[in-house]
Amino acid sequence: MSSIRLLPDRVANQIAAGEVVERPAAVAKELIENSLDAGASRIEIEYRNGGKSYLRVEDDGHGMTADEALLSLERHATSKIREADDLQRITSFGFRGEALPSIASVSRFVMRTRVRGAEGGTEIFVNGGKMIHQKDCGMPEGTSIEVARLFNSVPARRKFLRTDATETAHLCRWARLYAMAHPETAFTLLENGRTIFRSPTCVDLRERLREIFGSGFAEGLIEIESESDDLSLSGLIGKPGVGRSTRQEMIFMVNNRPVDSKALSFALIEAYHTYVPKGRFPPAFLFLRMNPAAVDVNAHPTKREVRFREEGKLRAFVIRSVNDRLREVAANAGFSEAHTPVTSSSTDGSTPAPGFAVPQIDPSLLPNVGGADSKTGGAGEPTGQSFEIPVPEYSLNDEAPSTPSSDGPEGAAGDRDDLTSSWRFLAKLSGDLALFRTTDGLVLMHCRAAVERIRFEDTEEAFAEEASRDGQRLLLPIPLELDSFGSEVLQSHLPSLEKLGFSVEEFGRNFHRIEAAPSWLEPGDAELFLRDLIASAKERGGVAGKALSKDEFIRMLASRESLTGGGFEESEIISLANRLLRCRNPLTCPQGRPTYLEYGHREWENRFGRRF
Ligand code: ADP
Ligand code: MG
Numbered sequence: 001m002s003s004i005r006l007l008p009d010r011v012a013n014q015i016a017a018g019e020v021v022e023r024p025a026a027v028a029k030e031l032i033e034n035s036l037d038a039g040a041s042r043i044e045i046e047y048r049n050g051g052k053s054y055l056r057v058e059d060d061g062h063g064m065t066a067d068e069a070l071l072s073l074e075r076h077a078t079s080k081i082r083e084a085d086d087l088q089r090i091t092s093f094g095f096r097g098e099a100l101p102s103i104a105s106v107s108r109f110v111m112r113t114r115v116r117g118a119e120g121g122t123e124i125f126v127n128g129g130k131m132i133h134q135k136d137c138g139m140p141e142g143t144s145i146e147v148a149r150l151f152n153s154v155p156a157r158r159k160f161l162r163t164d165a166t167e168t169a170h171l172c173r174w175a176r177l178y179a180m181a182h183p184e185t186a187f188t189l190l191e192n193g194r195t196i197f198r199s200p201t202c203v204d205l206r207e208r209l210r211e212i213f214g215s216g217f218a219e220g221l222i223e224i225e226s227e228s229d230d231l232s233l234s235g236l237i238g239k240p241g242v243g244r245s246t247r248q249e250m251i252f253m254v255n256n257r258p259v260d261s262k263a264l265s266f267a268l269i270e271a272y273h274t275y276v277p278k279g280r281f282p283p284a285f286l287f288l289r290m291n292p293a294a295v296d297v298n299a300h301p302t303k304r305e306v307r308f309r310e311e312g313k314l315r316a317f318v319i320r321s322v323n324d325r326l327r328e329v330a331a332n333a334g335f336s337e338a339h340t341p342v343t344s345s346s347t348d349g350s351t352p353a354p355g356f357a358v359p360q361i362d363p364s365l366l367p368n369v370g371g372a373d374s375k376t377g378g379a380g381e382p383t384g385q386s387f388e389i390p391v392p393e394y395s396l397n398d399e400a401p402s403t404p405s406s407d408g409p410e411g412a413a414g415d416r417d418d419l420t421s422s423w424r425f426l427a428k429l430s431g432d433l434a435l436f437r438t439t440d441g442l443v444l445m446h447c448r449a450a451v452e453r454i455r456f457e458d459t460e461e462a463f464a465e466e467a468s469r470d471g472q473r474l475l476l477p478i479p480l481e482l483d484s485f486g487s488e489v490l491q492s493h494l495p496s497l498e499k500l501g502f503s504v505e506e507f508g509r510n511f512h513r514i515e516a517a518p519s520w521l522e523p524g525d526a527e528l529f530l531r532d533l534i535a536s537a538k539e540r541g542g543v544a545g546k547a548l549s550k551d552e553f554i555r556m557l558a559s560r561e562s563l564t565g566g567g568f569e570e571s572e573i574i575s576l577a578n579r580l581l582r583c584r585n586p587l588t589c590p591q592g593r594p595t596y597l598e599y600g601h602r603e604w605e606n607r608f609g610r611r612f
Helices: 009-020 023-036 064-072 084-089 099-105 165-180 204-212 217-218 262-271 311-335 447-464 484-500 523-539 550-558 570-580 602-610
Strands: 042-048 055-057 108-114 122-129 130-137 140-147 187-189 194-199 221-228 231-236 249-256 257-259 283-291 356-360 421-428 433-438 441-446 470-480 501-509 511-517 596-600
Touching: 009 099, 009 484, 009 501, 023 042, 023 099, 023 140, 023 165, 042 165, 064 130, 084 311, 084 441, 099 108, 140 187, 165 194, 165 204, 165 249, 165 257, 187 421, 194 204, 194 470, 204 217, 204 283, 217 221, 217 602, 231 311, 249 262, 262 311, 283 311, 356 596, 421 570, 433 570, 441 447, 441 570, 441 602, 447 550, 447 570, 470 501, 470 523, 484 501, 484 523, 596 602
Parallel strands: 042 187, 249 283
Antiparallel strands: 042 055, 055 140, 108 122, 108 140, 122 130, 187 194, 221 231, 231 283, 249 257, 356 421, 421 433, 433 441, 441 596, 470 511, 501 511
């Protein structure tokens, strides 16, 4: 008959260890956090067999006296909080005071530590929770903790450990996370004495990311910074069109603590809607700051998952901040440093650039901006007024300058004559690709993606503008016979179609008549257009009646194969580039794939290992 009794500390610690340190990576995490809490400017991590047989974390932090070192191994011994209320103000990583005793209870544990300015250090050796010795030792200032034979004394737990490779992967991931969270701290990661990763003190996050992921990756990121009452956000996020195949590079730090949060992940993905393709994930390294009282970090023993008090507000803040930033970047794409407009006569002067100049929009010519100091004789009107946002029209053959264009073609696109140029058409490549030279390097444009983006924005505009409702009435209404599924799809989309300028009358069961079509559509194409719409709804397995959302509808219109037609002529390509750069977001197609890729001189210099 067993009676009720208090568990000895050693057993309690071993049980707690199951929660706090489920695997070597978790031990590393606790030790790294302690080092950071101790103000370390240098942390070295070494492991063998994924940390199962050996793990050492060494820092140059403030260290512990002999008494403190002993006490740190007592359960619930912490220097970081005094009462439960302190949790509301917590800014350190640790506070539970259970990591060290837990780890020491299930391993062969050696701690060496020396307080700054002290003569010598102290060494404590604990084996499976049993104190073996404490003695003086010589060592540099700081703390070194070795954890060997993890879970040797707890075979049940040891069974759950994975292969060396898997445990190593987890360990490296954590080490990387903390390295990202603290660029100002130097990190070294060693496997069996061999350096896996070494990053000295970095000036900022971008430099640290360059160290970890390489410069190509770091160049694909843009800064973000945003603030709203008690929330702030800063860090780096992927440029529009830059997507990764996994979520591994979607990283959130809440008050500098790396956290997993479904709410934050979803917010990020939502903010990137149409900026990265479906199924790809935007890289992001976001540092969120908020009142410590607004987040519960004590929701999980390893503190990896946190709870937010006002999750909805936080979500909205993240979506808005990221979305605003993406839109800003997209809007400036045509005018960024990389495309600083230069007149064709003033390029670099060396070899005359082959090919045509692509006129680039001058911001002063945008509607309502007026006051452009027009240098052309051309149309000679106040260009601010005469400039038109292109109305949807899909013949792509306007303005093909026939001479390398320092003085531009006369007439046709009058108000574009004095546009400076920065993209020079070089060549048409296979697969709808076109190559351009820019002031900063080369641009590879995907013509079809460009068409889709242009149409997408045009169509969106058409939706937005009341004026676009007036389609052209057809002299001869076009009869349209559909099956019953088709009829239902058509009916469900009628309101949207009317907005576009269509007018379709029902004429009998499954019989319709197209009375009017949008002015940008050849009347002869109207029937094809509607049949495409229906086919596409069918493809989606769309039940009739379940109308496409407005966005889906516009996207579908934009990517219609039949309008795109065959290949692209040079003149069309130039006109496309020109129009693409005027889009609100010229960087991605409506599905979020890039419309063009840039290869800058800087990258070549890196690759060639030379400056030019
Ligand atoms: P917690 O971090 O939750 O306080 P731990 O068990 O991880 O609990 O650590 C207990 C205490 O030991 C800490 O509060 C800190 O005072 C001390 N300590 C642990 N690691 C270090 C270190 N690397 N440098 C200095 N002090 C440390
Ligand atoms: Mg701790």
